[in-house]
Amino acid sequence: MKSGFISFFLFLLISYQIQAQQEYHQHEYCSKALTAKKFYPFNHIRSSLLTADYDLTYYRFEWEIDPAVKAIKGTVTPYFKVLSDGFTEINFDFSRALIVDSIVFHGNKLSFSQPSSYVLTIQLPGALTTQSIDSLSITYHGTPPSGGFGSFIQSSHGGEPILWTLSEPFGAQDWWPCKNGLDDKIDSIDILITTPEKYKAAGNGSLEVEKKLGNGWALYHWKHRYPITPYLVAFAVTNYESYTDEVVFHDGSTMPMLNFVYPENLNEAKTGTADNVAALQFFDSLFVAYPFKKEKYGHAQFGWGGGMEHQTMSFVSNFDWGLLAHELAHQWFGDFVTCGNWEDIWLNEGFATYLEGLTRERFESDFAWQNWKSAKVNSITSNNGGSVKVDNTSSVNRIFSGRLSYNKGSYLLHMLRWKLGDEMFFKGLRNYLTAHSYRYAVTENLQQHLENISGQSLQEFFDDWFKGQGFPNYKIIWDQEADRLLIKIEQTPSHESVSFFEMPVPVRLKGQGKEMMVRLENTEINQIFVVNPDFMVESVEFDPDLWLVAKSSVLQEDIILSGTESFEGSQISVYPNPTKDLLTVKMDINEYDSMEISIINTEGKKIITSPVISTSHNFQVAHLPSGIYYINVQQYGKQVFSSKFIKE
Structure with missing residues (x-):
């Protein structure tokens, strides 16, 4: 081969590898959305009104699993607190595909009905007292259906069978009687699984009992004494190999990281989980203490193409650094604090995606961190629309949109970090976690904590970036005059739902072997800034560290800021210039509806603003410090004139 062709081939190969790496980062944790397409649409979502009259305090699960x-096959015993008067029946979300053998209450069998596909109604012998705590036992068996991501799956690996559960978002009711909403965490649970003794059962909490029963079966008892949302209750059974990594916290205390993995993947798993110890220590110190420290963290391998953050025991398909970090992050954001409705799923998935990115920043190279951010921005901006807020909570695919709930959600956090600064941002997150510990939260709760800690209103930010769709397209125009640099920021939003994205815009100036980072508070359309670098600028770079979700172009051209200019056949004059006390703006115009005049300082801050009500305006400027200022005229929100003047 000729050397030129070889070079070209290598270029194509490297380009393909970079693109593949970006696509991998873009989709590796979006498997919930991708996998959901394999299963039927979840169309049996129901109101939680039938289950709103009691609070779950405890569950004992006893299952026989091959x-x-x-x-x-098994018995489920829920304990519940009565919340209303006239409590004569209790309802659970539960699939009619399963056969209920009996329901026992205080030693007596109760009558029940299944009036719809996912409602189990149990008649009590009499009304229970408000605030009383009681229990009953439901014995059942059968083959569960598989909704959502496949809530109850039997498969195989390496010639061995495996059975696992995955209930998010709505699948718990497919295989056990529950309250299937986001309004009631079970205070504590016990899971007891009997299985053929060649297999092991992984589950939530601490492993209290692991013993052979002498009849070819073994018992696994998992005890969990932290509040848990129903979709995080889970088990997996196969011929696992198990081992433990030790986590040492900054205070010297320790905790086991218990791992259940396929024998054929044991060596790979040991490398991956050992690395994940560092990520756990990192999150523990950056946010709040690991929320389930008295029990464990762990991994159970399963056959689904991704991961699932089951409380204290993440189910994972492989042991890639990023996947393990993502599922680990959910123990704080998703398990410890759980989104209070599915339109706020970004509080789970956006956070976990961003925390995985933070491990790239903390433990890997600058290139890896930059590549991670670039992949996310490319994913988000691949379509002009789409909000982080889920607009269709009946669609599993929309809830778990990789582009919106994961990637754009993660970048919403990254932009908040840029806007607030590291200290305020991370302190606000710690306050959010502490205030809503072991409970549910919604986006407004997060906004409130960040506002309280920073003293800033974030309403416009969340209106634009959480509720609104799209992103800004920036055009950066720059022009250097002697020792000052003029920068004009033009913005066109990609979607009509947002008229303007108000954000601080980072720009890097380079020239004469020097560089300078500037932060431009872009608060209005066609805004002009004056910067005073101590070097001749040769290039201007928009957002080099990728703080923003945006597309951009940078141009060098004249920015005219002189005394008399025209627009649409009209003329505006500013005089005297320089001035000491009085400045006159005279406009030869016929139409000045929705027009305003502003005096702006060199930092881009409006000092004086006045609506245009006549053809001549006088401004008292004696109180202003000496220096350079700008007259800015806008009509219908669009800049039509800008002129410099000097205050002596």
Whole structure:
């Protein structure tokens, strides 16, 4: 081969590898959305009104599971607190595909009905007292359906059977009687699984009992004494190998990281989970203490193409650094504090995606961190629309949109970090976690904590970036005059739902072997800034560190800021210039509806603003410090004139 062709081939190969890496980062944790397409649309979502009259305090699960058979058999005993008068029946979300053998209350069998596909109604012998705590036991068996991501799956690996559960978002009711909403965490649970003794069962909490029963079966008892949302209750059964990594916290205390993995992947798993210890220590110190420290963290391998953040025991398909970091992050954002409705799923997935990115920043190279950010921005801006707020909570695919709930959600956080600064941002997140510990939260809660700690209103930010769609397209125009640099920022939003994105815009100036970073508070359309670098600028770079979701172009051209200018056949004059006390703006115009005049300092801050009500305006400027100022005229929100004047 000729050397030129070889070079070209290598260029194509490297380009392909970079693109593949970006696509990998873009989609590796979006598997929930991708996998959901394999299953039927979840169309049996129901109101939580039927289950609103009681509070779950405890569950005891006793199941018999053979991973070679897609079936479940056992008894579930919920304890509940009565919240209303006249409590004569209790309802659970539960699939009619399963057969209820009996329901026992205080030693007596109760009558029940299943009036719809996912409602189990139990008649009590009499009205229970408000605030009383009681219990009943439901014995059932059958083959659960598989909604959502496949809530109850039997499969195989390496010639061995495996059975696992994955209930997010709505699948718990497919295989156990529950309250399937986002309004009631179970205070504590016990999971007891009997299975053929060649298999092991992984679950939530601490492993209290692991013993052979002498009849070819073994018992696994998992005890969990922290509040847990129903979709995070889970188990997996197969021929696992298990081992423990030790986590040492900054105060010297320790905790086990318990891992259940396929024998054929044992060596790979040991490398991956050992690395994940550092990520756990990092999150523990950056946010609040690991929320389930008295029990454990761990991993159970399963056959689904991604990961699932089951409380204290993430289910993972492989042991890639990023996947493990993402699921680990959910223990804080998703498990410890859980989104209070599905339109706020970004509080789970956006956070976990961003925390995975933070591990790139903390432990990997600058290139890896930059590549991670670039992949996210490219994903988000691949479509002009789409909000972080979920606009269709009946669609599993929309809830778990990789581009919106994961990537744009993560970048919403990255932009908040840029806007507020590291100290205020991370302190606000710690306050949010502490205030809503072991409970549910919504976006307004996060906004409130960040506003309280920073003293800033973030309403416009959340209106634009959480509720609104799209992103800004920036045009940066610059022009250097002697020792000052003029920078004009023009902005066109990609979607009509947002008229203007108000954001601080980072720009890097380079020239004569020097560089300078400037932060331009872009608060209005066609805004002009004056910067005074101590060197001749040769190039201007928009957002080199990728703080913003945006597309951009940078141009060098004249920015005219002189005394008399015209627009649409009209003329505006500013005099005297320089001035000491009085400045006159005279306009030869016929139409000045929705027009305003502003005096702006060199930092881009409006000092004086006045509506245009006549053809001549006088401004008293004696009180202004000496220096350079600008007259800015806008009509219908668009800049039509800008002129410099000097205050002596």
